[in-house]
Amino acid sequence: MNSYLASILIFTGINLISVLGMFLLMGLTGLLSFGQVGFMAIGAYVTAISYMRFGLPFGAGLLLGVGVSLLVGLVIGTVTLKLRNDYFALATYGFAEVIKNVLIYFSGYTGGSMGVFGIPAIVTLPMVIVIFLAALVLCRNFKVSKLGRNSLAIRNDELAAKVMGINTFKQKLLVFLFSAVFGSVAGSLLAFSTYYIEPNMFNWSKSVELIVIVFFGGINSLTGVVFAGMALTLLPEILHFGAEWRMVIYTAIIIVTMIYRPTGLFGRWELSLSQILGWIKGRRKSAVGRGGQGA
Amino acid sequence: MKEQPKTLLQMNNVTMRFGGVVAVNGVNINLSEGRLAGIIGPNGAGKTTVFNLISGVYDPVEGDIRFRDQVISGKSPSEITHLGIARTFQNIRLFKGLNVFDNVKMATNCRTEYSFMEGVLGLPRVWRQEKESAAEVERYLELVGLLGYENTWPENLAYGLQRKLELARALATKPALLLLDEPAAGLNPTEIRELMDIIRRIHKELDMTILLIEHHMDMVMDICEELWVMNFGKVIANGDPEHIQREPEVLRAYLGS
Amino acid sequence: MLVQQIINGLSLGSVYALMAVGFALVFSILKFSNFSHGSVIMLSAYLGLWFSNRFDVGLFPTLLVCMIGGGTIAVIIEKIGFKPIRDKNGPLIYLFVSSIAISMFLQYLMTALLGGRFFMYRPLLKSSSWRFAGITIPIVNLAMLAASIVALVFLLYVLYRTTIGIAIRAAATDLSTPNLLGININMLISITFFISGALAGIAGLFLGMSLNVYPQLGGLVLKAFVATVVGGLGSLGGAVIAAFLLGLLETMITAYIGGAVTPMVSFTVMILFLLFKPEGVAGLLGLSSGSATQKL
Numbered sequence A: 001m002n003s004y005l006a007s008i009l010i011f012t013g014i015n016l017i018s019v020l021g022m023f024l025l026m027g028l029t030g031l032l033s034f035g036q037v038g039f040m041a042i043g044a045y046v047t048a049i050s051y052m053r054f055g056l057p058f059g060a061g062l063l064l065g066v067g068v069s070l071l072v073g074l075v076i077g078t079v080t081l082k083l084r085n086d087y088f089a090l091a092t093y094g095f096a097e098v099i100k101n102v103l104i105y106f107s108g109y110t111g112g113s114m115g116v117f118g119i120p121a122i123v124t125l126p127m128v129i130v131i132f133l134a135a136l137v138l139c140r141n142f143k144v145s146k147l148g149r150n151s152l153a154i155r156n157d158e159l160a161a162k163v164m165g166i167n168t169f170k171q172k173l174l175v176f177l178f179s180a181v182f183g184s185v186a187g188s189l190l191a192f193s194t195y196y197i198e199p200n201m202f203n204w205s206k207s208v209e210l211i212v213i214v215f216f217g218g219i220n221s222l223t224g225v226v227f228a229g230m231a232l233t234l235l236p237e238i239l240h241f242g243a244e245w246r247m248v249i250y251t252a253i254i255i256v257t258m259i260y261r262p263t264g265l266f267g268r269w270e271l272s273l274s275q276i277l278g279w280i281k282g283r284r285k286s287a288v289g290r291g292g293q294g295a
Numbered sequence B: 001m002k003e004q005p006k007t008l009l010q011m012n013n014v015t016m017r018f019g020g021v022v023a024v025n026g027v028n029i030n031l032s033e034g035r036l037a038g039i040i041g042p043n044g045a046g047k048t049t050v051f052n053l054i055s056g057v058y059d060p061v062e063g064d065i066r067f068r069d070q071v072i073s074g075k076s077p078s079e080i081t082h083l084g085i086a087r088t089f090q091n092i093r094l095f096k097g098l099n100v101f102d103n104v105k106m107a108t109n110c111r112t113e114y115s116f117m118e119g120v121l122g123l124p125r126v127w128r129q130e131k132e133s134a135a136e137v138e139r140y141l142e143l144v145g146l147l148g149y150e151n152t153w154p155e156n157l158a159y160g161l162q163r164k165l166e167l168a169r170a171l172a173t174k175p176a177l178l179l180l181d182e183p184a185a186g187l188n189p190t191e192i193r194e195l196m197d198i199i200r201r202i203h204k205e206l207d208m209t210i211l212l213i214e215h216h217m218d219m220v221m222d223i224c225e226e227l228w229v230m231n232f233g234k235v236i237a238n239g240d241p242e243h244i245q246r247e248p249e250v251l252r253a254y255l256g257s
Numbered sequence C: 001m002l003v004q005q006i007i008n009g010l011s012l013g014s015v016y017a018l019m020a021v022g023f024a025l026v027f028s029i030l031k032f033s034n035f036s037h038g039s040v041i042m043l044s045a046y047l048g049l050w051f052s053n054r055f056d057v058g059l060f061p062t063l064l065v066c067m068i069g070g071g072t073i074a075v076i077i078e079k080i081g082f083k084p085i086r087d088k089n090g091p092l093i094y095l096f097v098s099s100i101a102i103s104m105f106l107q108y109l110m111t112a113l114l115g116g117r118f119f120m121y122r123p124l125l126k127s128s129s130w131r132f133a134g135i136t137i138p139i140v141n142l143a144m145l146a147a148s149i150v151a152l153v154f155l156l157y158v159l160y161r162t163t164i165g166i167a168i169r170a171a172a173t174d175l176s177t178p179n180l181l182g183i184n185i186n187m188l189i190s191i192t193f194f195i196s197g198a199l200a201g202i203a204g205l206f207l208g209m210s211l212n213v214y215p216q217l218g219g220l221v222l223k224a225f226v227a228t229v230v231g232g233l234g235s236l237g238g239a240v241i242a243a244f245l246l247g248l249l250e251t252m253i254t255a256y257i258g259g260a261v262t263p264m265v266s267f268t269v270m271i272l273f274l275l276f277k278p279e280g281v282a283g284l285l286g287l288s289s290g291s292a293t294q295k296l
């Protein structure tokens, strides 16, 4: 395959993994977070530094990143998840900014604002695809089990959810940690596919991008979010937008979506495996039918 | 000698204030197991606040609440639900993002045992329990007469059906004590008669203790075995319906004389 | 030296107070954190810059234009970005997301149109600084302090002595009350946004004059946010006090410790308040306020 195309697809896959985390957190549970990018940064830096400095293999570094993200997430989540929704959003923004500042400040390990250079491109397209599909399956399981119902109930009416027996704080914390894992893994993959990482890759505009994708695809639709993730990551690459106009268009999309279609492009619609199989069968049948008539 | 029924719920001298408003003022309630009882009183008397206190939405500023001899005041709403108390809301609070079926199914969540990890991994136990819950949900939907509406969104249901859905959702937590906050509000006479039948069936067949708040006097007098009358945050009378109807304090509260 | 820092701190605090009051005003009636407030500040700064250059006028005409411009921009943002959501009874978080999207949109739009360049106001004041008993204070700081205090006092008058002001305060406790008073809710919301935007216009002009004009100028709205949180949700008095304290704190830290840690300190103060004193300064002083933790 063309290596340029491969690198775009790798990038899209990685983006989709962190989008999935955002979908669980913001889409299903209604927790608007600007902290996702902080966990991406943790994953990227932990994996990169442990590889470059301490010779830890990529896989082990990725798991170490997940571990660190879980620890940090536990602290941040415990502190912030009791706040009002907009305060939570701001607190997570503060968290991401702190992470960025720490990366700049402790330049001995992180290379400061220059970042870490010369990271080998270990990540391959099949690897990204496998991890993405695994993440997708986890998300689907989440959505169709009691976890998804708990989250939707909390998003809709937290008090009623509590009264119906949900430990809402615990559920929110678990989702927060779970999505932190998605972010961390995405960050690790990103570091080992782009040769270098720097603090500015983990800006709040990155968080906004993830939020836009989830709202655009639909806060209730896994299918919609995956579609929106692909479209909004691939389109600018294909059309070669300038960086500024790209953000102008992104933010315009979210405003229009919020106003005219608050449930997102796909609403509540989901594509299921049986539907796909149904289509394939249907097509085969009609092909056979036509063949029969011809004979 | 007749066997004394066990006390299920006990409120001892419970007081609740909001700023300067004393919404509930030194209330004592002793509800025996197996009763179908009611709380009546004018608007603003503090009835809903009593429910909010029992279900843990608020913690009382004074007094305590016991359920099966265990103090529950101070516990969180979800803990209290796990102990066996469920309620409906006066201003219907269904989950708009979930369809009718899932609104009821989410209430069975508090009894499913699989963990977060099992859930996301989709292990066999998850599917077994999901299937069991689904069967239960169908039973509750049938009980309240909502079969056939499984895939409807709650906001698209007629008002009377929304009230029934609230009832089914509360039942799905399998409570020992069911609190119904004005279940007949906004219903027409036919629907009220239907609702009364459903409540009686729940009481008998599911063996639940029921405490309900109502304004429809004929309904209350008809189905309740015991009543508490509240006014200005206080319980002003307690007894069986015949007794209550003759109580002068009650007449005064209602007629305002 | 210390006196000089205190005056500088107070004047910084006074601009924060202007921003915070506008922010808190909208919060008090619509109950969401309106981040598009920052773009009103930023656009007003550009507007003032353009106006003062184009017509070669001094501080007062520019101030007037910034106020009217800021108010108008805020009302337009409300009509386009919030009213459709309110009409559909959308959840509060949608208004919040919309406000963030709008502020990002305008910031990136200005960057795409004009580039990330810094624009400088030409001097709108006769002298640039004031020397007295060995201390030097930039005149723009004094003008800022004076204008902010006048604006705040005028706002106080409007809120407590006029029908509209009373209606706004009534709407803060219950949005349906003004209807009872015979005032149209949408009109009232527009007026609130206009007042809030006019205050942002003043802040924008002075921030532009002292910090130059650039697309990210609106990011300073975070200070207003911190001040309203520390002040106590939706409490105007609390927000003003907190804003002055924040201005002083930041100036002192910058002067005696170093500018690099300043943002960290303000955020830390906010988080500490959220955790331990969610009812904020207003709560400490016994003024009314909402709740920072998730409502039950």
Ligand SMILES: Nc1ncnc2c1ncn2[C@@H]1O[C@H](COP(=O)(O)OP(=O)(O)O)[C@@H](O)[C@H]1O
Residues within 6 Å of the ligand: B018, B021, B022, B023, B041, B042, B043, B044, B045, B046, B047, B048, B049, B050
């Ligand atoms: N969350 C609250 N905040 C302030 N006041 C409240 C709150 N809940 C109830 N009240 C007040 O408590 C009193 C009793 O209300 P409520 O229990 O709803 O009465 P009822 O259900 O009997 O009509 C009323 O005066 C009401 O305004």
Ligand SMILES: [Mg+2]
Residues within 6 Å of the ligand: B047, B048, B049, B090
């Ligand atoms: Mg009531």
